[in-house]
Amino acid sequence: MRAARKLLNAASIFALSVTPAVGGAVILQAVSVSTADAAVVRSISVSGNQRVADATIADFVGYQSGKNFTSAEVDNAVKALFRTGLFSDVSVNTSGSTLVINVVEYATVNQVLFQGNRKLKDDRLEAVVRLRSRERFDQQALDADVDAIVEAYSRTGRSDVQVNASVVDLGENRVNVIFQIAEGGKTKISQINFVGNNAFGDRRLQGIISIKKTNLLSWFTRTDVYDDQRLAADEEQLRRFYFNRGYADFRVISSSANVDPETGNIAITFEVDEGERYAFGNIDIDSTVSGVDPEELKRSVETRDGKTYSAKDVEDTLIAMSEKLAAKGFPFAEVTPVGNRNFENNTIDVSYIVDQGQRAYVERIEIVGNTTTRDYVIRREFDLSEGDAFNQILIRRAQKRLEALDFFQRVEITTRPGSQPDRVIIVVQVADKPTGEFGVGVGYSTGSTDTSDKGVNFEGSISQRNFQGRGQAIRLAVGGGVDSRTYNVSFTEPYFLGYRMSATFRAFRSTNSYDDDGYDSATSGGSVSFGLPITDNFSANFGYSYSQDEYTVTDAALLPSAIDTEINSGRNPYIRSAINYGFVYNSIDDRNDPHEGVYVSVQQQVAGLGGDAKYIKTTADGRYYHTLSEEADIVGFLRAGGGNITGLGEDVRVFDNLRLGPSRIRGFETNGIGPVDAAGNHLGGTSYLNFTAEAQFPLPAVPRDLGFKGAIFADAATLFGSDLADATAASTDMKFRTSAGISLIWQSPFAPLRIDYAFPISKEDTDEVQQFNFSVSSAF
Known part of the structure; x- marks a missing residue:
């Protein structure tokens, strides 16, 4: 027995082999058994490695000549090699005084190739797969990438896509990965049905949810793409809609998507229980x-x-x-x-x-899903940060603020336990949406009865509300007509100097040729303004503006007397230096498709801080939206406004007078009403009032999913008063002009588009009519 024990101690040989199993588990395999005595190693033998040097592997396992290696140290050496992520199999053992290491290296991906893909380009697919060129090949990652590609196609409405993956051995432990894709056809949503709804019809509820039936514009809007997350989000939208209209017991019993085996189209059905109205x-x-x-x-x-x-x-x-x-x-x-x-x-x-409540603190705020918007843009909408007392209500307020930014398709905020019982982790999950916009405005003037001032007026703009994901807004606009040009550029920083205060910087230039009046004008300038939110709906603003007007006489014989006097007054160019201040209250529920809420703006400008202009100008604008019929989705709109300009120690000059146009009374051209001189030239006025009543409604027999609405309206406005001696007394009286008309509104894939056609009802002989007006704002 003593001899046998001595023989075992002399052998002092042990080994351990580790092999990865399916699912990432590790299987430990004893290659041979030894005593617990340490083996003194004086050399190392490495085999199986092709790219990793022997010395590098020796460093990984901590090899030193003369070091004692126990079974525990062999185990640690195996784990250290696996942690490098370079090897698919590892075995380590000692034989006498030699540390023997055998490894199997992972293959390296040479290229990741996509074949058969037309609807999703390579760059889109490369963003969803895990395997990358010059990185290690992993079979589990390959399987996951197949699922990721299928999911990416499903989100575009192609749920029958087929993806086959193959691996091509190039030798020298390098492989190419090829994804062969059969995209198939796009799955259409043929029906969206509601069961159990009595208070609101199917058409009304279809306007609430984000998933739409396939229509002529679905190729662009992609609102007919089905996935489980969107269906769940639409269930929540329905709950909010009913809960906010008195139906506290409302519930979605079920929502389902059934595929027609013959056509492959999807029919979505929501079964609801409305309950009573409270x-x-x-x-x-x-x-x-x-x-x-x-x-x-x-x-x-x-x-x-x-x-x-x-x-x-x-x-x-x-x-x-x-x-x-x-x-x-x-x-x-x-x-x-x-x-x-x-x-x-x-x-x-x-x-x-x-x-x-329970004392709990915010451990950290995690932000997930933002591909464009920077993290800090999201974090600053929270009234709490890491280390602050946790408050669920303030979390809800932050969600409302994030939704109001209109940067995201959806915002979800959840919580999970932190590292300690009194710690909470806040998880913010968002999905960015396009925030770029371009706008086009077109108007046609028929001119007055005694002038030839007719033609098309145009304005185009391009803007970005979330510039480079920083939450900043930038806008460029160019416009004009036959004899005019306008140029505008503005930049808004919503958190100026790190405070919840916006700063807007603007520069502009406009030129006009008044051929019938014998002169040209050019105005250049800029402004800076600051907005300070007081509550979520109420804000104050203040700022400074500077502008310079220059006039050039082209035909002195045609100059109206008032303009001739002003141009030759010795104040050419004419400098305007002014401060601006005011407040805005805005509770409108949706800026693109308002149904409820109030908007009130009161602004004042005081000119006289240097320069030539000396006046005080006050303007006010109020708007009220209210749903007249929930079932028919009829929305009423009322608007009222007014303004006045008063000279400070001097009369108000002709170029500072107020002017009205289609933005306040449709059916009339800009500067088409108000005081005139004896020759019928419009001079502007010192005061105005405007009123609008409008009803908006869905177009009958037109699918709601197309986004078309109609409107009928009536406008009334007056522009009166003048400090100019040239103004005829009759034209300065407070005489209301009225008009009525119809509108076509389209909630296009870009944003609202509107066409107005107005019929002047009461007007003066000197008024200039513009019956047709077109405007659109668009996102890309």
Whole structure:
């Protein structure tokens, strides 16, 4: 027995082999068994390596001549080699005083090739696969890449795509990877059906969801592409729509996509249960937190007794209360709404319970899915950061802000546990969307009865609302007509100097040739303005502008008296230096397709900080949108505005007078109404008022998915008053012009396009008519 033990100790040979298994697991295989005694190695033998040098492998395992190698150290050597990611198989053992290492290197990808792909180009597919040229080949990565390519095609509506992958051995442990793709045809969405809806028809609900039936424009909009995530998002859209219109019990029972085996087309069906429609009942606030006075929170309540129930109003109330509690030193206070349904009168009593919430802190904010927008653009919309007290209501507010940016197709914010029980990780998942726009405006003037001022006016612009993913906006615009040219460039930084304050810088130049009046003009200048948000809907602005007007006489015999006097007054060029300030309130729900909300803007400009101009100008504009019929999707629109300019110590000159056009009264040309001189030349006025009433509605017999709407409108406006001696007394009176007309509105793949045709109802003989007007804004 003693001799046998001595023999085993003398052998001192052990080995360990590690082989990767399916799924990434590691199988340990004992090659031979030895004693636990260490073996002293004095040399190393490496085999199987083709690209990795022996010395590099020796460094990986920590080889040193004369070092003792135990079984544990052999195990560590094997793991170290696998951690390099260079080898598919490794074995390490000692034989006498030699450390023996055998490796099998991963093959290197020489090229990744795509064949048969026409709809998705190589660069699109290269972005979704994991295998890369000059990197190691991995069978699991190859399998995952096949699935990724199938998923990429599915998102374009080609769910029957077939992808076959092959590997071509080039020798010297190099391979080419080839994906052979049969794209197949595009799957169409032939039907979108709703079951169980009574309050709203199918056409109305189809306008709510993002998935659309296949139509003539689907090749561009791609709104007929089906995937599970979009279907789930549309379920949430339906819930929001119903919850905000009184249907607190609404639920989506099921949503399904059935494929027709003959055509391959998809029919989508939503089965819903609308429930009853509710109004708000009694509203009260109860607090269990010492120091919190419920009476002070009542001003934050957006829900009112008798008002139609709206989940949005409840959410706005929660946000307002949470902000007020945090400002008063209660960062962990939680506001929970508790609803009590009264089924007899269909009301919901809401109690807002204020409790001391669990103390939790934000560990970090993770942002996922943004391919264009920079992380910091998203982070700055949060009122909390790493280390701050976690507040679910402020998370909801950040989501609303991110959605309001209009940079993303969708915004989802979730949470998960952090590294400690009182730590929370916030996960923000977004999907960027195109934010570039171009605009085209076209108008045709028929001229007045005593002039030949007819022709087409044009304006084109290109802009980017999320320039280089930094949240900045840049706009270039060029316009003009037969005798005019305009040039504008502007840049907006929404967080100037790191503060939640926007800064807009603008430069402009315009030239006009007034052949009938015997002169030309050129105006150049610039401005800087700052916007300061006070609440989510209310903001203030202030700034400075500078401009210079230059006039050139082309025919002195044709000059109107007022213009002749001004040009020869010794103030040519004429310098205007002014400060601007005002405020804006905006609660419009959708800037492209508004249904509800109020917009109010009041602005004032004071000229006289140097320069020649000395006046104070005030303008106001108010707009109100309200859905007149939910079922028919009829939206009412009211607008009212006014303005005045008053000289400071001097009369208002002709070039500073106010002017109106199609933007406030359709049917009339810009500077086509108001005070005139004896020859009928329009001089502008010192005051104006304008009013509009409009109803927008879907076009009957036209599929809602095409995005067409109609409108009928009536406009009224007056431009009156003048400090000019040349103005005829009759033309300076406050005489209203009125018009009515019809419009065609198209929510195009670019953005809203509108064609107006107006019929002047009441006008003066000197007015200049422009019955047709066309405008469009477009995203690319």
